[in-house]
Amino acid sequence: xxxxxxxxxxxxxxxxxxxxxxxxxxxxxxxxxxxxxxxxxxxxxxxxxxxxxxxxxxxxxxxxxxxxxxxxxxxxxxxxxxxxxxxxxxxxxxxxxxxxxxxxxxxxxxxxxxxxxxxxxxxxxxxxxxxxxxxxxxxxxxxxxxxxxxxxxxxxxxxxxxxxxxxxxxxxxxxxxxxxxxxxxxxxxxxxxxxxxxxxxxxxxxx
Numbered sequence: 001x002x003x004x005x006x007x008x009x010x011x012x013x014x015x016x017x018x019x020x021x022x023x024x025x026x027x028x029x030x031x032x033x034x035x036x037x038x039x040x041x042x043x044x045x046x047x048x049x050x051x052x053x054x055x056x057x058x059x060x061x062x063x064x065x066x067x068x069x070x071x072x073x074x075x076x077x078x079x080x081x082x083x084x085x086x087x088x089x090x091x092x093x094x095x096x097x098x099x100x101x102x103x104x105x106x107x108x109x110x111x112x113x114x115x116x117x118x119x120x121x122x123x124x125x126x127x128x129x130x131x132x133x134x135x136x137x138x139x140x141x142x143x144x145x146x147x148x149x150x151x152x153x154x155x156x157x158x159x160x161x162x163x164x165x166x167x168x169x170x171x172x173x174x175x176x177x178x179x180x181x182x183x184x185x186x187x188x189x190x191x192x193x194x195x196x197x198x199x200x201x202x203x204x205x206x207x
Contacts, residue, residue: 015036016067084117085116112137116149129200135198138192142194144163145162148191150170168189
C-alpha cells in the first residue's frame with residue numbers, strides 16, 4: 001500500500017508523471033537534478049529511493065530512463081468537468097458535467113475544488129491553452145495577479161485579476177485581447193474561484 005509522500009517527493013513524482021505524459025518517457029537522473037536545481041545526483045537518488053519504498057515507482061538501475069510508475073487504476077480518480085470557461089470572449093458555464101478527466105491521486109485538488117475546460121487563446125502567453133483543464137478553488141480570496149474564474153452577465157471567463165480603486169480589471173496574457181474593465185459595484189459580476197492548477201493530457205501535447 002502506498003505511503004504518504006513528503007512535499008519534495010510529491011513534486012518529483014509529479015514531474016515524472018508529467019514527463020511520461022508529455023514525452024512517453026521517464027526523465028533521467030540528470031534531467032530531474034537539473035529541473036530541481038540539484039548539483040548532486042545522489043540527492044535525486046535518495047528521493048527516488050524513498051518514493052520507490054513508498055510504492056509509487058520501480059527503478060531499473062541498468063537503464064538511464066529506468067523509472068516505471070507502479071500506479072494501479074485506483075491511483076487515478078475520474079473527476080467531472082463542469083463546463084467550459086473562456087480564455088477569450090465569455091462563454092456559458094453549464095450546470096452539469098460535460099466531461100470527465102482522470103487525475104492522479106497525487107494531484108493537489110483542494111476540498112470543494114472543481115474542474116473547467118479552457119476554450120480560447122487569450123492566456124497563451126501564460127501557457128494556458130484551449131483544451132486545458134483548470135482546477136478552481138472557490139474557498140480562497142482573489143488577490144491581484146492571480147488567475148480567477150469569474151461570471152460576467154451569466155458567462156464565465158478565466159483571466160488574471162486586478163482590483164483597482166473603483167473598478168475590477170480582468171487581463172489576458174495575449175496582446176490581441178484588451179482588458180475587461182468592470183465597475184466594482186456592477187451587480188452581474190461574481191468571482192467563482194481562484195485557479196490553483198492546470199491539467200493537460202498527453203494526447204493534446206503530442207497530437
